[in-house]
Each structure stands twice: as C-alpha cells, then as structure tokens.
Amino acid sequence: IKYSKKHPTTTIMSSEAPVPKPILGVCVDAGAIAKPFRDEIKKRVKELTEKGIEAPLLVGLLANNDPAAVKYAEWTGKSCRNDGLRYELRNISDPLDVERALIDANEDPRVHGVIVYYPIFGQIESFSGESQDDYLRDTVSYKNDVEGLCHTYRTNLFRNKRFIEGKKCVLPCTALSVVKILESVEGVYDANLPVGKRLEKQVVTVINRSEIVGRPLAAMLANDGADVYSIDIDSIFRFTKNGRLTKCDATVTPESCVRQSSIVVTGVPTKAYRLPTEWIKKHTVVVNVSTFKNVDKEELLGIEGVTYIPQVGKVTVAMLERNLMRLFENYRNDADSTQEGDGEEAEVEVKRKQASSSSWGSPVQIYTAAIVTVLLALTIARSK
16 A cells, blocks of 8 residues: 555555465475384384384483574484384583493493484594594494494495495484485486486585585485585585595586586575575475575475475484484394395395305304314224
C-alpha cells in the first residue's frame, strides 16, 4: 500500500505479491537415508540379546562446555538408547584428565567403543608436536575408535588399505555418512563397476580440508574412482584414484572447480559463507556438512535437476552406531564374530587369504610333520 501526498487520506494502489521461483530440484531428508542403517542396528542388537549377549557399550568423554559438543553428546546418547545400544557419558571437569580417562576406557573390557567430544584443547600443542586434540585422537585404540580418526585408520584410509588383521577397517563417520548419502542418490555410484571404480568419471569438489571431515572424505571419494578437488582457505589440492595428491596452480579456482563438478560438498564452519549458486551446473548433487547453511536453498532448488542434502547429522549418528557394531564384532564378540567385511570386498579378502595359504600353513601342521618324519627315520634306522 502506498501513501500519496496529493491525497493523504486516500489509498492509492496495492502491489502484487512476488512470484515464487519454480522448484526444479529436490531436497532430500537425511533421516530417510539413515533409517535402514538404524533398523539394521536394532535387528542385530535383538539377535545378540536373544543369545543372552549384552548390547555393545559406547563411552563418551566430555570435557568442555561447547554447545555443539554438548548437543552432540546428548544426541548420540538418545540415538544409541533408541536403537538398543548402551551409552555412558563420562563428564570430566579437568581437561588434563582426559588422557587418563581415555586410556582407562581403552583398557576396560566392558567398553566396545569410545568417542571424545571435541574441541578440548583446540590447537594447543602437545609433546607429540601436533595439537593436544590430535594427540588424543591418536590415543584412542583402533579397537575402540568409533569415529575412525586414530592414526591406524587414517593411514590405512590414505593408503586405500581397507582391511586390518583380516577385518574391515572403520571409516570416519561423518565422511562415511556423505558416501552413504551419495550412494543413495540415483546415478552417482555405478554398482555395475567393481569396488574402487564406481565413481569413475565423477568430478567432486569438497570445500573443507579438516582432518575430521574434508581430508578423509576427499580420500574416500578418490579411492572410489572420482577426481576430487579439495578446497581450503589458501590452497586447492587434487586427489585422484591412483593415490596421488597434487597442489593446483593459480589457474584453478574454487569457481572453476565447482563449475565442472557433478558433486559439491560444503563444510565451511562460518555463518558468513555462501556458495555462489551460479557456479553450480544442472543435475549437481550438493551436500552440506556444515552446521551452518553454506548455500541458499531457494536459489539452489531453482536449478534444474539439483539434488540437495542440507544436513548429514542423522546419517552420521547411524554410521557411528554402525562403526560401534563393527568394532564389537571384530574385537570383542569372539563367540559370535563371523564377519570380516561386507559383500564384494569381504569376498576379495577371503580369496586373497585362500590363495596365500597352503596345506602346510599352520605351525601345528608343520610341527606334526616334522615329528612324524623323525619317528619314521628312527624306525627305518632300527630295522636296518
């Protein structure tokens, strides 16, 4: 409604309501993707309890008042209990006591998984030369590391080594959640190709290179066959499926990376950042792993064929529970542990073991053969 100076008591005209932009893309609820994984966890917990076996126990260590960490701890506990898993939160008043509490949890046979809620020390250095938080991540035993961030799992990931001691490795749960989300989107992963090649011809841009999300995610996608551009504040690196990591020159920009990508993952931890939607081409899959909205949803869904996943938290928690169950089956549930991996990768590992073994592979067999040979020789000697 406009006011006229010539006719101060008269209403002149009303403007028309703005025409909404057409929705050409689709927004995906992460909860729907997480549900099958959580249903599987519930099923496996039920099978354990029917055998008289207690559900796996996850211990959380909280030593800060960071709102995000506190919320994550609450969310983790609620989700675990809803799915039949056991969860115990241990609040630690003095951050200097976290290492001792972590070691105690590692050595406790009742504990099947440990999660530390960061940040605790931030970037404060430790005697190891890295930050104290990084040191704590590496202190978590690989047999308890539900987040898949300890040194053992990180190095195996970057070397594309998928098994340890014949058992499938645990992967970082947030990065793994993005992979599972992409697997659920039609046309992204090609299931007709062998493992390690199912993302061939896909170009991915990951705008984040943290040790927790961006770097492991870039490695995982490259291990699956994609060409991945990893963007940080001051540099762009390219990950490729052959394990190569190269720094891009100045001609490669965030815009040039996004414009050629069929998959874009945003993880910028600031409210001020917005990904320019004009960079995004048609039929791109966009995943936001940041707690902030890194892209304008309305503008993005106005692009033809775009698939947008605005949050990954529910899938991340599902992957956390999945990792806990895997650790339980790998290292603690000896009487019921029969799985070494999943599907095709497990079959490949079994064939490798069969090929490398022989009828004389067992020390007991070798020892028995030696004794029989000696006895036979003595019998022949006496008969002469």
